[in-house]
Amino acid sequence: MNRDYMRQRTGIARMFGQLAVTLAVGLAVVGATSARAAPPRTVLVMGDSLSAAYGIAPEEGWVALTAARVAQEAPGWRVVNASVSGETTAGGAARIEGELKRNQPEVVVIELGGNDGLRGLPLKQTRANLEKMVSAAKAAGARVLIVGMRMPPNLGKAYTEGFAANFRTVAEAQKVSLLPFFLEPIATDRAAFQPDNIHPVAAAQPKLRDHVWPALAALLK
Structure with a gap:
């Protein structure tokens, strides 16, 4: 060559x-x-005043704290808080279609029912509304986490037991995730609540975030 x-x-x-x-x-x-x-990808939170940071700064609420953790530990996800103070399951059932269309979530957290219980609304009605929300979320292709609540014993054994059972019944029937009692980490600590003895103070919010996190994180994988 x-x-x-x-x-x-x-x-x-x-x-x-x-x-x-x-x-x-x-x-x-x-x-x-x-x-x-x-x-x-979006996590949509449909809740009441417990998730709307009632009585504290929005950034101090458990949803905002969860959003910050999601940003760190689950990149590519965001959290949209569509919670409304005073919301009942009927209100959530009426709003969820619009929120699903607007936010197109892949995960929906339903923290509703507490106001139904405080008003003594019929258990069957609450259950039907929860079923409607879960069904709508599943039809939109979203995974669902139901965050349950319990009522004080002064409402009577039959009502309080039936109320708590509603969340479990819906979760089992719809085959979705369930956190049985949202306030479990702080329920017996009076100092964890504002003067109304209903809404948690800012200092208690990290405990609520940590309580919800394992169930939510499992749905982000």
Whole structure:
């Protein structure tokens, strides 16, 4: 082989090598851009005043604290808080279709029912509303976590037991996740509540976040 031929072959090899590097870099850039452009997946929280940070700053509530943890431990997810103070399950059932359409969540957390119990609303009505919300969320392709509540004994044994059973019954029938009692970590600590003895203080919110987190994190995988 003469020198000109060898130089020609070397030049061609170098050209193809540079082209391969350019293509690899280009593909990496495209992949990174696509990853950045991918919209975050959404956790939608449908709750009442316990999730709407009643009486405290919004950023101190358990939902905001959970959103901060999600940002750290589950990149690619975001939390939308659609909770409304005073909301009953009937209100949630009326709103959920709009919230599902607006936010297109992959996970829905339903923390409703407490106001039904405080008002002594019929257990059958509460159960039907919970079923409607869960069914709507599942039909939209979302995974569901029901966050249950319990009522004080002064409402009577039959009502309080039936109330607590509603959440379990719906979760089992619909085959969705259940956290039986939202306030379990602080229920017996009077100092954890505001003067109304219903709404937790800011200092108690991290305990609620930590209580919900294992059940929620399992749905983000």
